[in-house]
Amino acid sequence: MKFRTLEGLTVLFSWAAGLLLLSAVSLLLGYLLIKGYQSVNLSLIFGDASPLRAVLLKERVFDGLFPAIAGTLVLVILSIVWAIPVGVAAGIYLAEYAGSRVKKVLDVFFDVLSGIPSIVVGLFGFSFAVFLHKHYSDRIGPCLLISSIALSILVLPYIIRTTQASLEGIPLDLRLTALALGATRFQNIFLVLIPRSLSGIMSGIILAIGRCAEDTAVIMLTGAVASAGLPHSLFSQYEALPFFIYYISSQYANPDELMQGYGASIILLLLCAGLFSLAYGIRKGLNYWAFYRP
Amino acid sequence: MSHSNTENIKIRVADLTFSYRGRRILNDVSVDFAANRITALTGPSGVGKSTFLTTLNRLWENIPDARMKGRVEIKLQGKFRDVYARDLSVTELRKQVAMVFQTPNPLPMSIRKNIAFPLKLAGEKNREVISSKVENTLKMANLWEEVKDRLNDDARNLSGGQQQRLCIARALVLEPEVLLLDEPTSSLDQASTTVIEELLTGLKDRLTILVVSHYLEQVIRISDRVVEFADETIVS
Numbered sequence: 130m131k132f133r134t135l136e137g138l139t140v141l142f143s144w145a146a147g148l149l150l151l152s153a154v155s156l157l158l159g160y161l162l163i164k165g166y167q168s169v170n171l172s173l174i175f176g177d178a179s180p181l182r183a184v185l186l187k188e189r190v191f192d193g194l195f196p197a198i199a200g201t202l203v204l205v206i207l208s209i210v211w212a213i214p215v216g217v218a219a220g221i222y223l224a225e226y227a228g229s230r231v232k233k234v235l236d237v238f239f240d241v242l243s244g245i246p247s248i249v250v251g252l253f254g255f256s257f258a259v260f261l262h263k264h265y266s267d268r269i270g271p272c273l274l275i276s277s278i279a280l281s282i283l284v285l286p287y288i289i290r291t292t293q294a295s296l297e298g299i300p301l302d303l304r305l306t307a308l309a310l311g312a313t314r315f316q317n318i319f320l321v322l323i324p325r326s327l328s329g330i331m332s333g334i335i336l337a338i339g340r341c342a343e344d345t346a347v348i349m350l351t352g353a354v355a356s357a358g359l360p361h362s363l364f365s366q367y368e369a370l371p372f373f374i375y376y377i378s379s380q381y382a383n384p385d386e387l388m389q390g391y392g393a394s395i396i397l398l399l400l401c402a403g404l405f406s407l408a409y410g411i412r413k414g415l416n417y418w419a420f421y422r423p
Numbered sequence: 424m425s426h427s428n429t430e431n432i433k434i435r436v437a438d439l440t441f442s443y444r445g446r447r448i449l450n451d452v453s454v455d456f457a458a459n460r461i462t463a464l465t466g467p468s469g470v471g472k473s474t475f476l477t478t479l480n481r482l483w484e485n486i487p488d489a490r491m492k493g494r495v496e497i498k499l500q501g502k503f504r505d506v507y508a509r510d511l512s513v514t515e516l517r518k519q520v521a522m523v524f525q526t527p528n529p530l531p532m533s534i535r536k537n538i539a540f541p542l543k544l545a546g547e548k549n550r551e552v553i554s555s556k557v558e559n560t561l562k563m564a565n566l567w568e569e570v571k572d573r574l575n576d577d578a579r580n581l582s583g584g585q586q587q588r589l590c591i592a593r594a595l596v597l598e599p600e601v602l603l604l605d606e607p608t609s610s611l612d613q614a615s616t617t618v619i620e621e622l623l624t625g626l627k628d629r630l631t632i633l634v635v636s637h638y639l640e641q642v643i644r645i646s647d648r649v650v651e652f653a654d655e656t657i658v659s
Contacts, residue, residue: 301486302528309482310541310593311518320543325531 161398165391173392174198189358194393196359200273200367201342201400203360207277208284208341209334216285216337217330220292225318243286251350254279258351271352274363279347284337291333295326324416331412338404342397345371370397433458433601433631434479435503439493441474441483448474450656451493456648458498461623461632463642466652472635473525475652476603479633480520481506481513499600518545521594525606527586529578529593534570537578537589541597556596564592565622584615591622595630602626604634608641620645 175183176193183190254275261269307317353372360367377390434456441449448471464472477483495506538557561567566588608616
C-alpha cells in the first residue's frame with residue numbers, strides 16, 4: 130500500500146514537472162511572440178536597403194539586423210567546426226581508449242571545463258587576443274576567429290560528454306558483434322559504434338549550436354560590436370544577434386527600440402530552429418548513407 | 424579429455440584457465456573437438472560454457488578484467504595454428520572462427536548491409552561479388568525467399584527467428600572453418616528453433632560447429648557429441 134502511494138506520488142510529480150516545463154517554454158515563447166511579432170518584418174532585417182541587393186551583397190545594411198544575423202550564423206558555424214572534431218575525438222578517446230586512471234583525471238578536467246562561467250572563457254579569449262596583438266601582429270585583436278575559438282572551448286564539454294555517453298551506452302553484445310566478425314578495433318569504432326551513436330552525438334552538437342548562438346558574455350569580450358557591417362574576414366569584428374539584444378535592452382531610448390530587441394530575439398530563435406533542423410537533417414542523411422543506402 | 428580420432432581433430436584446448444574479476448571461471452580445461460561435427464556444450468548456468476567459446480576466437484580480450492592461461496590450437500587451412508601466437512592476426516582468426524550470440528544482434532543497418540558487412544571488413548569492393556555472396560549466404564541460411572524483396576529494409580524489423588538466421592548467414596559469409604554458437608535458439612519460439620536446428624545440421628559437412636545449449640532435447644536432436652561443463656571444468 131505504501132509503495133502504491135509512493136508510486137502514485139512519483140507519477141503525479143513527474144507529470145507536474147513535465148507540465149511545468151511545457152508551460153514555462155510556452156509562456157516564454159508566447160510572451161516573446163506577443164511582444165515582438167509586430168516588429169518582425171523586412172525593415173527590421175534590412176532597414177532601408179533592398180532585401181535582394183543586401184542578400185546579394187550589393188548594398189550595405191546600416192539600420193537592420195542583417196549583419197548581426199550573418200555574423201551570428203558565421204560565428205556559430207565556425208565555432209562548431211572547431212569544436213566537433215576535437216570534442217568527438219576526445220569523447221571517443223574517453224569511451225574507447227582511455228585507461229581507468231587517465232579517464233578519472235580527464236573526467237575531472239572536463240567537469241571543471243563545463244563549470245567555467247562563460248565570462249571567464251570570454252576573458253581568456255580577450256587575453257589571448259591581447260597576447261597575439263602584442264607578440265605577433267598589431268593587426269590581430271578581438272575578432273571573429275578569437276570569438277569562435279573561445280565559444281568552441283565553451284561548448285567542448287557538451288560534445289565530449291554526449292559522445293562519450295553515447296558510445297559507453299552501447300550494449301556489450303552489439304559492441305562485440307563486429308569484433309566477432311573480424312573487425313579491428315578502429316573499424317568497430319568507426320563503422321559500427323560511432324554510426325550507432327550518431328543520434329546522441331548530434332544531440333550534443335545541437336546543444337552546442339544553441340549555446341554558441343545565445344552566448345553573449347564570450348563574444349562581447351572577444352570581438353562582437355554594435356556596428357561593424359557584414360563580417361568580411363576571420364580577423365574582423367562583427368555584429369551578432371545576442372549582442373544586439375543585450376545592447377538594445379540595456380541602452381534603449383524608447384519602446385520602439387525595445388520592440389526591436391524582442392523582434393531580434395524571435396529571429397535568433399528562428400535561426401536556432403533552422404540550425405537544429407539542419408543538424409537533424411544531416412543526422413538523418415548520414416544515418417541513411419551509412420546504413421541503408423542500397 | 425581428448426577425442427579419440429586424432430586425424431580428425433579440428434580444435435585442441437590444453438590447460439585452459441580463465442578468470443573474470445578475480446573469480447575463477449574455468450580451471451585447467453583440456454579438450455579436443457572433431458572436425459565437421461556438431462558438438463554441444465552443456466551444463467548449468469555460470470559454469471563457463473559461453474566464456475569457453477570466447478577463448479577460441481579471443482573475443483574475451485575485449486572484456487575488461489578478464490585473464491586467461493593455457494593453449495588453444497585450431498586447424499586452419501589444414502594446419503594447426505596457435506590461436507594466441509603473435510603471427511596469427513586476431514582479425515584473421517575471427518574471420519575463420521565465426522561466432523553467433525545468444526540474442527539476435529543484427530547491426531542497425533539494412534539486411535543486405537548486415538550480410539555484406541564482413542565482406543566490407545575483409546576489403547571486398549566488387550559489387551557483383553558482394554551481391555552474389557549475399558544471395559548465396561541468405562539461401563544457405565534458408566532466408567533468401569523471405570527477404571529477397573526487401574534487402575534494403577532495416578534488419579531489426581525482421582522477426583526474432585529471421586534475425587538469428589540473418590546473424591548465422593552473416594557469420595557464414597566469409598566461409599569460416601569453425602562456427603561458435605552461444606545458445607542460438609534460447610530467445611526463439613519452437614518453429615524458429617526447428618528451422619535453425621535444420622540449418623545447423625545441414626551445415627556440418629562444411630564446418631565444425633560448437634553450440635552452447637541448455638536444452639537436452641535440442642542437444643540430443645542435433646549434436647554428434649556432448650561436452651558437459653560443471654564446477655570450472657569438463658565432467659564428461
